[in-house]
Amino acid sequence: MSQNISRRDFNKLLVSGVAGSALGLFGMARPAFAxxxxxxxxxxxxxxxxxxxxxxxxxxxxxVTLVEPKAIFYTCPFSNWVLGGMKTMEDIGQTYTIxxxxxxxxxxxxxxxxxxxxxxxxxxxxxxxxxxxxxIVSPGIDFKWNAIEGYSESVxxxxxxxxxxxxxxxVRLQKQLLAMKDGGTVLMCPPGNPFRCPPGPYERAxxxxxxxxxxKPKSKIIILDAKDKFSKQGLFKKGWERLYPGMIEWRSGxxxxxxTGVNASSMSVMTEFGTEKGDVINIIxxxxxxxxxxxxxxxxxxxxxxxxxxxxESIIQPGIHVIGDAAIAxxxxxxxxxxxxxxxxxxxxxxxxxxGKVPAPPSLVNTCYSLLGPGYGVSVAGxxxxxxxxxxxxxxxxxxxxxxxDDDHLNEEAMFARGWYNNIVQxxxx
Amino acid sequence: xxVTIRSLLTACLVSSALLGMGNEASAAAKSVQEQKAEEACVxxxxxxxxxxxxxxCHGTDGKSVGIIPSFYGKSPEYLEAALKDFRSGTRYSxxxxxxxxxxxxxxxxxxxxxxxxxxxxxx
Ligand SMILES: Cc1cc2nc3c(=O)[nH]c(=O)nc-3n(C[C@H](O)[C@H](O)[C@H](O)COP(=O)(O)OP(=O)(O)OC[C@H]3O[C@@H](n4cnc5c(N)ncnc54)[C@H](O)[C@@H]3O)c2cc1C
Numbered sequence: 266m267s268q269n270i271s272r273r274d275f276n277k278l279l280v281s282g283v284a285g286s287a288l289g290l291f292g293m294a295r296p297a298f299a300x301x302x303x304x305x306x307x308x309x310x311x312x313x314x315x316x317x318x319x320x321x322x323x324x325x326x327x328x329v330t331l332v333e334p335k336a337i338f339y340t341c342p343f344s345n346w347v348l349g350g351m352k353t354m355e356d357i358g359q360t361y362t363i364x365x366x367x368x369x370x371x372x373x374x375x376x377x378x379x380x381x382x383x384x385x386x387x388x389x390x391x392x393x394x395x396x397x398x399x400x401i402v403s404p405g406i407d408f409k410w411n412a413i414e415g416y417s418e419s420v421x422x423x424x425x426x427x428x429x430x431x432x433x434x435x436v437r438l439q440k441q442l443l444a445m446k447d448g449g450t451v452l453m454c455p456p457g458n459p460f461r462c463p464p465g466p467y468e469r470a471x472x473x474x475x476x477x478x479x480x481k482p483k484s485k486i487i488i489l490d491a492k493d494k495f496s497k498q499g500l501f502k503k504g505w506e507r508l509y510p511g512m513i514e515w516r517s518g519x520x521x522x523x524x525t526g527v528n529a530s531s532m533s534v535m536t537e538f539g540t541e542k543g544d545v546i547n548i549i550x551x552x553x554x555x556x557x558x559x560x561x562x563x564x565x566x567x568x569x570x571x572x573x574x575x576x577x578e579s580i581i582q583p584g585i586h587v588i589g590d591a592a593i594a595x596x597x598x599x600x601x602x603x604x605x606x607x608x609x610x611x612x613x614x615x616x617x618x619x620x621g622k623v624p625a626p627p628s629l630v631n632t633c634y635s636l637l638g639p640g641y642g643v644s645v646a647g648x649x650x651x652x653x654x655x656x657x658x659x660x661x662x663x664x665x666x667x668x669x670x671d672d673d674h675l676n677e678e679a680m681f682a683r684g685w686y687n688n689i690v691q692x693x694x695x
Numbered sequence: 696x697x698v699t700i701r702s703l704l705t706a707c708l709v710s711s712a713l714l715g716m717g718n719e720a721s722a723a724a725k726s727v728q729e730q731k732a733e734e735a736c737v738x739x740x741x742x743x744x745x746x747x748x749x750x751x752c753h754g755t756d757g758k759s760v761g762i763i764p765s766f767y768g769k770s771p772e773y774l775e776a777a778l779k780d781f782r783s784g785t786r787y788s789x790x791x792x793x794x795x796x797x798x799x800x801x802x803x804x805x806x807x808x809x810x811x812x813x814x815x816x817x818x
Contacts, residue, residue, distance in 0.1 A: 319747065322755075602751055609747040617740060625740035630748035630797075632790065646790055648797025662797030666789075677789050680762050681752075687761030688754045695760075 302327050302619045305387050305397040307377045307557060309333030309361060311340075311601035312403030312589030314693045315608030321368040324616045330371040330395055331364065332387070338694070339431040341462065342601050343686050348428070348439055349472030350479075351639060357431065359694040380561035382582050399615050402563065402570075403589040403604065404555025405430070406461050409568075412551045414526030414535075424529045425546045428469075429461060441545045442473060447481040452534060452543030454489045454524050456551040459569075461590050461599045463496035464645065466549055468635040471501065474509040475638050487543070488515045489536060490522040491551075496598075497635060497645055499668055504637035524548075554591035561585070569593045574656045576614040576624055577607055586611050594629075595656025597649055603631040605693055626651055634682035642679030643670075742805035745798070749810070752790075756817065757810050771804075771811030778803045 304320055306313045309331050317331040337358040346352040364370040373395075379388040380400065387395045408427065410417055421427050421434070428438040442451070451473060455466035470486050477484045494517070495501075505513045516522035521538030528535070533542045553559075553568030563570045563579050570587040572579055574595060577586045588611055589604035597603045606629045614624035629649040636642050647663035649656050666678060753759050758767035766774060780786035782795035782803075798806065 323743075605751055606748045610744060613740065613744050613747065622740075625744045628741075628745045628748065628802075630751070630794070632752070632794075644790055646793040648794060650797075659797045663793050674789055681789060684759070684761035684763035685752050688759055688763060689751045691760050692750045692755045695755075 303396060303398045304329050304401065304615060305395050305399075306331045306401040306403065307387065308403040308405060308555070308589070309335070309338060309364075309372070310403060310405050310589065310604070311693065312405075312604035312608045313401060314338075314359075314361075314364065315605040316401050316403065316588065316612045317370045317608075318364055318368055318693060319609045319612035320615065321364075321370055323612060325369065327616065327619070328371075329369075330373060331361070332373050332375055332377050332389065332395070333361065334374060334376045334390075335432075336360065336374060339435065340601065340686075340690065341429070341431045341465070342689075344428065344431040344435045345465070345469040345472045346636065347435055348442065348469060349475045349636075351472070351475075351636075354436060359690055361694070363695055377557050378560075380557070380585070382561070382585070385584065398584075399618070400585045401608075401611060401615075402558060402561070402585060402587045402591065403608065404557045404591055406552040406590050406599075407555050407559075408550040409553055410550070413524060413548065415529065416527045416548055416550060420527070420529045421548070421550075424532065425527060425548050427549050428547060429465075429549050429552075438545070438547055442476065445481065445484065445544045448483040449481065449544035450542070451477075451484065451486045451545045451547070452489060452541055453486065453547045453549070454534060455491065455495070455549045457491040457518070459599060460549070460552050462601075462633070463598050464501075464633050464635045466490075467495055467497065467501045468637070469547070470513050470515075471504065471509070471635070471637040474505070474512050478509055478512065484512075486513045487541065488513065488522070489524055489534065489541065490516060491518050491524070492522075493517045493519050496633075497643055497665060500643045500666060501635075501637065503668065504641055504643070508638045508641060552590075554587075558587065558591050563587055563591075565593075567593065574651050575627060576618070577611045586615070595649070595654075596658050597629060597631055597647070597656055598633065600631055600633050602633065602689065603629070605689060606630050627656075629656060632685070634678065634685055636679055636682055638679075640676045640679050642666075642675060642677075642682045644678055644682070741802075742809035745802055746806045746809040746813075749806070756813050766810060768814050769811060771807040773807075774811050775803055775807035778807065 304327055306317045317329050320327045320329045337360055340357045343352050343357045347354060361372040365372045375389040375391050377387050378390050385397050426434045426437040428434045453466060453470055470488055474486055521536050524534045524536050526535040532546060533540050554564050554570050558564050558570050563582055565571050570592050572587050572592050577588050579585045579587050588607040590599040610627045617624040632644055632646040634642055634644045643666040645665050647658050650659055752763050756767055759765035778795050781788050781791035784792055
């Protein structure tokens with residue numbers, strides 16, 4: 266849906282997509298008014314847990330099953346704060362107790378291993394089979410392990426963590442930072458677009474710098490970037506000059522930032538311009554939709570999932586809705602906020618579809634707060650609507666913290682970033 | 696935006712026609728049906744869908760557990776005025792101006808209506 270579509274096609278899309286699936290014209294095997302409204306959700310992260318909670322909150326008569334292998338979900342948001350020494354892993358761990366006990370979501374601690382789109386069933390690792398009337402898939406990302414020579418899952422689990430799925434990876438990177446000598450070099454290598462959380466690597470560089478400035482002030486950070494520009498670049502660069510002068514060096518793809526390979530035993534990375542050695546090396550590999558999306562045939566050649574932007578129903582597999590990082594959602598970035606916003610839109614849409622009604626046009630929102638230091642926060646916001654060009658940002662809305670924001674404003678945004686975290690995790694898992 | 700609404704209405708009308716509500720019904724009944732379909736499509740669900748994302752910052756139903764202000768229990772009039780003041784910049788904000796500018800007068804009214812009444816249903 267990223268390409269433009271004509272107004273007539275757009276009308277057709279609405280009519281066939283919305284009215285069509287409301288009436289069951291999409292798969293004839295799928296009853297329009299499902300007798301039991303059984304909804305299965307794969308993945309209990311930002312997208313999936315939001316959808317599960319809001320399905321039950323908006324209509325307690327829905328039968329909702331959430332499949333998620335992790336008993337504790339460590340959020341990527343605020344995992345950079347852990348690296349900066351400002352939060353602990355415990356602070357960022359979420360559980361499913363309240364979804365289960367208060368909202369009546371049937372939470373199954375298991376992994377989905379297969380989806381049968383003809384029988385409308387999901388098979389779990391344990392062998393259990395779940396029937397669904399509609400399926401929501403929010404599996405997040407997987408890494409393209411063969412994209413960087415010498416980098417593999419096992420290298421990520423030992424010398425060069427990615428820390429781009431929070432949990433043991435975050436702990437590994439933190440331990441390496443704690444063990445590093447003063448005067449050491451941290452190399453960070455972010456991927457090209459699109460990837461999860463566009464400002465994430467730069468917030469990470471900021472908060473690692475915060476830690477180093479306090480504990481190991483002779484150290485430095487070099488960001489070897491595949492890209493020539495990055496999210497909130499002006500705001501980050503200004504903040505780095507003010508807070509960490511001389512400590513963070515950013516090299517664009519065009520000026521030797523693009524890495525071609527790594528050597529785990531010599532702790533070095535290869536770029537088009539030569540070799541760089543690091544004491545701590547954080548590789549953030551290129552990404553694609555989570556594995557189950559590939560297994561179920563939900564992805565296109567881009568490695569992500571094309572969807573009907575009204576209901577986030579797959580345009581490849583009817584009856585399956587894809588949300589979060591895995592989905593191709595027009596102008597929306599891959600963020601936890603966006604995934605949650607999509608989860609709620611899907612919940613509201615599915616309830617309407619199950620009632621045989623037409624869903625309302627989606628209204629989608631994102632805000633990514635980034636912390637540069639404990640009292641220095643910036644943000645990028647977006648409000649999105651569906652138009653004939655797909656999901657687009659509403660002109661005049663959204664945008665960045667102003668470049669000339671004063672210290673009070675930056676401090677307030679740092680506080681609101683904490684407020685945002687407390688509320689979004691409560692809104693999703695609490 | 697207009698495109699969306701117009702198309703949605705088309706979708707609503709097409710769906711009600713396909714559901715067999717239109718063709719055989721008398722003219723008077725049909726227009727009532729149509730009106731209902733329009734209401735169901737445009738008024739009710741839009742307020743909800745426009746409002747759900749606010750909870751990521753303000754807490755579920757606007758009941759905040761952190762430093763971002765709560766607006767749970769506020770009236771539709773209060774909320775409508777607040778959102779319009781943020782949008783015009785007459786009220787200072789760090790981020791609300793960027794959000795409020797994403798909504799038309801009508802959408803602000805729908806949002807204010809949703810949050811201004813949702814807490815009454817929770818009682
Ligand atoms: C360092 C960092 C900082 C970030 N900071 C922010 C931020 O400040 N704000 C923000 O909005 N976003 C932030 N993000 C982005 C955010 O984490 C993601 O965009 C968000 O998690 C996407 O949600 P999701 O539901 O698509 O995937 P996830 O939240 O990753 O959830 C996917 C879940 O699906 C489960 N799963 C996968 N496959 C299966 C299967 N087969 N069966 C069952 N379960 C399965 C996984 O176990 C996982 O729990 C950050 C990301 C990183 C890496």
